[in-house]
Amino acid sequence: MPVAAGRTSxxxxxxxxxxxxxxxxxxxxxLAWVRPAVWLPLVVMLAVLAALWQWGARRLPYLLPSLxxxxxxxxxxxxYYVHNALVTLGEATAGLGxxxxxxxxxxxxxxxxxxxxxxxMPIAVVLNVTPIVAIAPALVVAFGFGPAPKLIIxxxxxxxxxxxxxxxxxxxxxxxxxxxxxxIDAGRIEMLWHLRIPHALPFVFAALRIVFPLSIIGAVVAxxxxxxxxxxxxxxxxxxxxxNQLPVVYASIFVLAFMGVTLLLAVTLVERRALHWxxxxxD
Amino acid sequence: MVGGLVRFPAWRSTELATxxxxxxxSGLRARGMEGACKVxxxxxxxxxxxxxxxxxxxxxxxxxxxxxxxxxPGRFVSLIGxxxxxxxxxxxxxxxxERPDRGEVRVHGVTPAEACAAKxxxxxxxxxxxxxxxxxxxxxxxxxxINPGAARxxxxxxxxxxxxxxxxxxxxxxxxxxxxxxxxxxKLPAQLSGGMRQRxxxxxxxxxxxxxxxxxxxxxxxDEFTRESLQDQLLDLWDxxxxxxxxxxxxxxxxxxxxxxxxxxxxxxxxxVETVELDLPRPRGERLFGERRFHEYEALVRDRLRRAWHxxxx
Numbered sequence: 001m002p003v004a005a006g007r008t009s010x011x012x013x014x015x016x017x018x019x020x021x022x023x024x025x026x027x028x029x030x031l032a033w034v035r036p037a038v039w040l041p042l043v044v045m046l047a048v049l050a051a052l053w054q055w056g057a058r059r060l061p062y063l064l065p066s067l068x069x070x071x072x073x074x075x076x077x078x079x080y081y082v083h084n085a086l087v088t089l090g091e092a093t094a095g096l097g098x099x100x101x102x103x104x105x106x107x108x109x110x111x112x113x114x115x116x117x118x119x120x121m122p123i124a125v126v127l128n129v130t131p132i133v134a135i136a137p138a139l140v141v142a143f144g145f146g147p148a149p150k151l152i153i154x155x156x157x158x159x160x161x162x163x164x165x166x167x168x169x170x171x172x173x174x175x176x177x178x179x180x181x182x183x184i185d186a187g188r189i190e191m192l193w194h195l196r197i198p199h200a201l202p203f204v205f206a207a208l209r210i211v212f213p214l215s216i217i218g219a220v221v222a223x224x225x226x227x228x229x230x231x232x233x234x235x236x237x238x239x240x241x242x243x244n245q246l247p248v249v250y251a252s253i254f255v256l257a258f259m260g261v262t263l264l265l266a267v268t269l270v271e272r273r274a275l276h277w278x279x280x281x282x283d
Numbered sequence: 284m285v286g287g288l289v290r291f292p293a294w295r296s297t298e299l300a301t302x303x304x305x306x307x308x309s310g311l312r313a314r315g316m317e318g319a320c321k322v323x324x325x326x327x328x329x330x331x332x333x334x335x336x337x338x339x340x341x342x343x344x345x346x347x348x349x350x351x352x353x354x355x356p357g358r359f360v361s362l363i364g365x366x367x368x369x370x371x372x373x374x375x376x377x378x379x380x381e382r383p384d385r386g387e388v389r390v391h392g393v394t395p396a397e398a399c400a401a402k403x404x405x406x407x408x409x410x411x412x413x414x415x416x417x418x419x420x421x422x423x424x425x426x427x428x429i430n431p432g433a434a435r436x437x438x439x440x441x442x443x444x445x446x447x448x449x450x451x452x453x454x455x456x457x458x459x460x461x462x463x464x465x466x467x468x469x470k471l472p473a474q475l476s477g478g479m480r481q482r483x484x485x486x487x488x489x490x491x492x493x494x495x496x497x498x499x500x501x502x503x504x505x506d507e508f509t510r511e512s513l514q515d516q517l518l519d520l521w522d523x524x525x526x527x528x529x530x531x532x533x534x535x536x537x538x539x540x541x542x543x544x545x546x547x548x549x550x551x552x553x554x555x556v557e558t559v560e561l562d563l564p565r566p567r568g569e570r571l572f573g574e575r576r577f578h579e580y581e582a583l584v585r586d587r588l589r590r591a592w593h594x595x596x597x
Binding site: 084174176177179180181182183184185186187190194195199277278 | 406493
C-alpha cells in the first residue's frame with residue numbers, strides 16, 4: 001500500500017511507499033501547466049478560500065487575522081521571518097540528515113543480516129508508534145535548550161519512513177537479476193552497490209518526499225517544546241501566541257508552509273533527474 | 284483414446300531407451316535416460332544421480348530424482364518436458380543457484396560454486412533482467428567488472444576453456460553490433476522492444492565468454508517472428524563462440540532447430556527419460572524449416588514428449 005506524501009500517521013508510515021515501475025518520460029506532459037484547464041481550478045479554489053478567510057476574519061477578528069494584516073506583518077519585517085526560517089530550516093535539514101544516515105545504514109544492515117532485522121525492526125516499530133511530541137519535553141530536559149534535542153526529535157520523526165522504505169527497496173531487486181549476478185559470484189558489496197542501492201532509490205525518494213515536510217514539523221515541535229528556545233519559527237509562533245499577535249502567528253505558519261512546499265519541490269526536482277528512468281518521475 | 288491423444292501405458296524411463304522409435308531409414312537417434320554421450324576428457328557438464336526435493340516428509344515434492352546427464356564441451360543441448368518436470372531446477376543446479384540433496388553436479392570438473400567463482404557460467408533467464416537505469420552498453424559490460432579475481436581462478440581450472448585460449452574474443456561493442464544492437468547501444472532498456480532486451484541479455488551472457496551458458500526459456504515471452512529472429516542471432520553468436528549451452532524450452536521446433544541434442548524430461552518425479560541426438564547440418568538457417576529431416580526430428584521429439592507427459596498422467 002503506497003503512502004501519500006505528507007501523511008504522518010503511524011499506520012501509514014508502517015507501510016513502505018511503493019514506487020511504480022520503470023519507464024521513460026513524456027516531455028509534452030511537462031507543458032500541461034500552460035493550459036488554463038490545469039491551473040485555473042487551483043486559482044479559483046485559492047480565491048474561494050481567501051474570500052472565506054476574509055469573511056471569517058471580519059466576523060471573528062480575535063481568532064483570525066485578515067490576510068492583509070498577515071501580509072503586512074511579512075512585508076514590514078521580512079528579516080525577522082527569514083532569520084527564524086533559516087534557523088528552523090537548519091534544524092530540520094540537520095535532523096533529517098542525521099535520521100537519514102542512521103536509517104539508511106540500519107536498512108542496509110537489516111537487508112543484509114536477517115538477525116539484525118529481527119532485533120531492530122520491533123524496536124523501530126515501537127519507536128514509530130510512540131508520539132514524538134510526548135518524548136520532546138523529556139529530550140529537552142535531558143539535552144538542554146541547545147540544538148541537540150531539536151536534531152534528535154527531527155531525526156526520530158524522519159527515521160522510520162526512511163528505514164522502512166529503504167529496507168523494502170534494498171530487498172526489491174528481482175530474483176532473476178540476482179540470479180544473473182550470483183552466477184558470476186558477485187560479492188555482497190558489489191550486489192549492494194550495483195544492484196540493491198540503485199533499485200532502492202525510487203523507494204528512498206518516496207520516503208524523502210514524506211520526510212522533508214515531516215522534518216519541518218519535527219523542528220517546530222522541538223522549538224515549541226524547548227521553552228527556553230529563543231530562535232526559530234516554532235519559537236516565534238509560541239511567543240506571538242502568548243502575546244496574542246495573530247498576524248505574526250499566521251505569517252510564521254505561511255512561511256513554514258512555503259518552506260515545506262519548497263523542500264518538496266526540491267526533492268521532486270532531484271528525483272526527476274536521478275530517476276529519469278523510472279515511472280515515478282513521470283507526470 | 285484420452286483427450287484425443289493416444290494414452291501410452293506407464294513405463295519406466297530405462298525401458299524407454301530400448302523402445303525408442305526410430306523412423307525407418309531416417310537415421311534419427313534416441314538415447315536412454317542418462318542423456319549421456321561417451322565423453323573423452325572432462326565433460327562440460329556432468330550430473331550424477333542428482334536428486335532435489337522441496338519440503339520435508341510426506342509433503343515433499345521431488346523436483347528431480349536420479350538425474351544423470353553428461354554434456355561434452357561446445358554442445359548445444361536443450362531440455363524439454365512438461366511443466367513441473369524439473370527443467371528449471373536442473374538449470375538452477377547447474378548454475379549453482381541451488382544445491383542437490385543427493386548426487387553431484389560438475390561443471391568442467393569443478394562444483395558449480397567454483398565454476399561461478401571463476402565466471403565460467405553465464406545465465407540468460409526468462410526475463411532479460413536488465414538494470415533499467417543503465418544503458419545497453421553499461422548493462423552488458425557491468426558483469427565484466429564484477430568479480431575481478433575470476434580470471435585467476437579460471438586459469439587454475441584445467442577443464443575451463445580459459446579466455447587466453449579462446450580464438451579471439453569480440454568486444455562487447457562488436458557483439459552488440461553483431462546482435463543488431465549497434466544503434467541501441469546507448470539507449471535505456473525501457474526504450475527497447477522485448478526482443479531487443481532479450482538480445483541484450485544474450486549478449487551480456489555471451490560477452491563473459493562463459494564455458495557453460497544456461498538459458499531458461501529466454502524466448503518464451505516473444506512472438507513467433509521475433510523468436511525466430513532471435514534464434515538466428517543466438518545461433519550466429521554460438522557458431523562463433525562455441526560455448527556449451529544448456530537451453531530450457533517448451534517449443535519442440537525451437538529445441539530441434541537450435542540443438543545438437545534434446546533431453547526429454549518427465550515429471551513426478553522430475554527425471555530424464557530420453558535424449559534425442561540431432562544430426563542436422565549447421566549453420567541452421569531458415570531453409571532448415573523446409574527440410575524433411577527437420578520435421579522428422581520434430582515429430583520424434585514431439586512423440587517422446589507426449590509419452591513423457593502420459594507417463595505422468597498414467
